[in-house]
Amino acid sequence: MPDTLGKLLENARKAKGLSPEDIMARTRISVRFIKAAESDRFEELPGEVFIKGFLRSYARELDLDGDDLLDHYGRLGITAQDNSPELISMPLKRTPMGPKVALYAATLALATVVGAVYYFFGAPPVAPPAPTFSEIGTLLPTDAATATDATPPLPTVEPTVEPTPRPAPPSDDTGEAADPAKDPTRPLKLVIDATGDTWLKVTVDGEYEREIILREGKSAVWYAEERFSLSVGNLVGTKVRLNGEPVELPKASSNVITNFALPRP
Numbered sequence: 001m002p003d004t005l006g007k008l009l010e011n012a013r014k015a016k017g018l019s020p021e022d023i024m025a026r027t028r029i030s031v032r033f034i035k036a037a038e039s040d041r042f043e044e045l046p047g048e049v050f051i052k053g054f055l056r057s058y059a060r061e062l063d064l065d066g067d068d069l070l071d072h073y074g075r076l077g078i079t080a081q082d083n084s085p086e087l088i089s090m091p092l093k094r095t096p097m098g099p100k101v102a103l104y105a106a107t108l109a110l111a112t113v114v115g116a117v118y119y120f121f122g123a124p125p126v127a128p129p130a131p132t133f134s135e136i137g138t139l140l141p142t143d144a145a146t147a148t149d150a151t152p153p154l155p156t157v158e159p160t161v162e163p164t165p166r167p168a169p170p171s172d173d174t175g176e177a178a179d180p181a182k183d184p185t186r187p188l189k190l191v192i193d194a195t196g197d198t199w200l201k202v203t204v205d206g207e208y209e210r211e212i213i214l215r216e217g218k219s220a221v222w223y224a225e226e227r228f229s230l231s232v233g234n235l236v237g238t239k240v241r242l243n244g245e246p247v248e249l250p251k252a253s254s255n256v257i258t259n260f261a262l263p264r265p
Contacts, residue, residue: 005072006040012062013038027057027258028201028209028231042078046213053199053233056256066254181208186223189243190230190262193219196237201258203229214238231258 013023020034036044037054045051055073059066181204192200194214201211204224214220216237222228232238235255240247242262250257 004040006038010038026061049197050199181222188224190222190228191241193239198237199233201231228262230260
């Protein structure tokens with residue numbers, strides 16, 4: 001039997017032919033944390049709640065006994081240092097952008113300068129309509145205006161008014177673009193209340209992922225256009241509301257759920 005818990009995790013992963021990146025793709029747990037655990041550097045993980053959720057997720061992916069891993073960890077007598085503030089939010093991995101998001105990003109990049117002027121000083125001036133043929137005639141010499149081989153009349157060009165773009169999400173106190181998942185103009189509002197310390201992972205619209213440890217008595221809020229995917233490390237200590245309505249989380253003997261879709265299909 002391996003000498004350490006970390007070695008046990010590493011050997012079990014290798015026996016399945018999986019890399020740390022494979023485990024991250026399945027659990028969304030940072031490769032940095034995976035490597036730290038396999039090297040028995042549990043003090044580098046965010047805290048006790050995270051470590052227990054991590055071990056259960058690892059056990060599930062590698063067909064190990066989650067309770068046995070937790071017992072093994074408990075016997076180590078490690079006092080895990082809490083490396084997280086009251087609420088930590090760590091972007092893990094942004095999945096490939098969908099067509100709508102890619103178009104929005106390209107538009108923002110193209111309009112950085114012009115958009116800034118538009119945002120702060122109003123719409124740019126609209127070009128005046130092209131002169132009509134009769135107006136052009138008054139600007140030409142008489143013989144040119146009456147010549148039989150004169151250029152045929154030009155069509156009147158109507159001014160083109162660009163549609164008003166959707167304003168960019170408000171910036172935070174540092175002046176940087178705000179997190180799209182915190183944009184209150186989005187139609188879906190997810191509120192999570194912690195009645196006990198809980199580990200959470202939230203995916204917003206399949207594109208933005210956030211992993212946090214939410215302290216007892218604290219709340220977190222995210223907004224989405226279409227959907228959320230929620231993983232919880234402490235079901236009994238977590239209350240969820242979607243657009244003000246309580247959400248009943250599924251029961252699980254491990255007290256952990258992963259990839260719970262909201263709204264429900």
